[in-house]
Amino acid sequence: ASDVYKRQNELNRSLEDLINPPSPGKKELSAGGQTYREGDKVLQNKNTLMASNGDLGRITDFYTDEEGTVKTVIEFPDGRVVTYETEDLEMIEHANAITIHKSQGSECDIVIIPWVRAFYMMLKRNILYTGITRAKKKVYLVGQWNAVCQAVHTDDAGRRNTALGERITRYYYQYLNAETASACGIKIISTYGERQAIPYVEGYPALFVKGADV
Secondary structure, eight states, rough: OOOHHHEEEEEEHHHHHSSSOOTTTOOEEETTTEETTOOOOEOOSSSSOOOOOOOEEEEEEEEEEESSSSEEEEEEETSOOOEEGGGGGGGEESSOOOOHHHHHHHEEEEEEEEGGGGGGGGHHHHHHHHHHTTTEEEEHHHHHHHHHHHHHHHOOOOOOOOOOHHHHHHHHHHHHHHHHHHHHHHOOOEETOOOOOOOOOSSSSOOOTEEEEE
8 A cells, every 4th residue: 555655646746747837926835745836736634623534625825824834725625715734734645646545535527547457456346436436527547448347347345344243133132032031021140240141033043142041
């Protein structure tokens, strides 16, 4: 992942002078090894009270307040205007080139997506779909057609293995256990000190929790 973001930063540096070159009268600020200019497209990368991770905005001004603190003004598409101090600029990054992962929740008029076999770990249908659907007007796929075909035929979103289903089932049967015991006047004794004995319920498999006795 670090290599991906490194290449993303290098691409942003290359695009910066083409998309928003310096010019007389255009304000700019250097901070944290980055140069920011009026008109730069930026991405918020941390949640704050005023902006959320993934928000795309544009730098509209730099100014120095009465206390000598340099401020950066960023406007977001929904009309929010947020002011950042220099130390807050670590929460934003240039957004001429961003990963598909970071683009989720955002839209652009035109999207250009490089798509080659070298990205074999990322050639998946859901990733390609997410990238394409970021475009409101046009999308350009630049690369290899066989890489696109591979992604279209790779439905591998990955499984998330958790114990959530097992826990829901366990607590459901514990609830039934308590209701059944109460109705039948059965006293439940558990070595865990909790109601964990699970009765058989018609139509459901019997589940038992280790350490529980009736």
